[in-house]
Amino acid sequence: MHDHDHHPEAHAPIQDDGEGSYDEKLTWAILSLLVEKGVLSGDEVRAQIEDTDSRTPAMGAKVIARAWTDPAFKARLLANAKDAVAELGIDTGSAPVLVAVENTERIHNVIVCTLCSCYPRTLLGRPPDWYKSLNYRSRVVVDPRGVLKEFGLELEPDVEVRVFDSTADMRYLVIPQRPAGTEHMTEEELAQLVTRDSMIGVTRARQPGITVSAPA
């Protein structure tokens, strides 16, 4: 007999999620009003969600790998990031403006939005939850080195840390340092070393040869 209550892997019964949160209800109320008034159509909303979901850190990684292998491209990326990424077929829209900053031996840049959660979504997709947390937003401007240490990155004392607080119309992208020992690697292989977090500046790019095993 298959008695669910005594099954070794018994789980809580599936329940309705219950009443939505205040913000959820507000969102749906505004959305339904906008559709009702003809400001937006349901199709447009869905298309926008699909566009957002199609953008992932892999797009950013492609840009960084190109910058590592093509100094002229890197110069164009630093001068006008929107136009440079457009060369790779990535449209980041007209506003906000994408800006690239480069991490070097001497300077380490890290990005935050203390006021909300501004993030280069058109290139990297949705920000991670921690990026939006009050914890990260309030602490990285007060103790950037301490926060970076929590991400496993311990910077040399003589490195200059630059915390970018994106308070307005700019969205910052960090160009992480190209790891040593990657001279033989192709652009495609290099892109595998570029993580989302390294483009926010809370970590370095992945070292080659370090493999990550998939969860069981």
Next chain:
Amino acid sequence: MEEVNMAAKFQPGDRVRIRVGSPPGHFRTPAYVQGKIGVIEAIHGAFRNPETLAYGGDGLPKRFLYLVRLELPQVWGTYAPPQDKLCIDIYEHWLEPA
């Protein structure tokens, strides 16, 4: 960024003080940098003013937006090491010469 018929009040290298204030409504100058002194790192261009844009206005006239560089030890008083910086985007009407 669109072309505008006005000149930026500040140039890279200029010392500026970030104004103190909390006008009613939406503004994008965080309290922790208000009253602090920094240096203009770059001029981003002229952008619509978020303080009126947030309420359905047109955000005009546009405001110059600057990247301002501050010394983290000066922002917090007790911060070390001395070379670390805060780079923050501030609209022109929130800046005054220092």
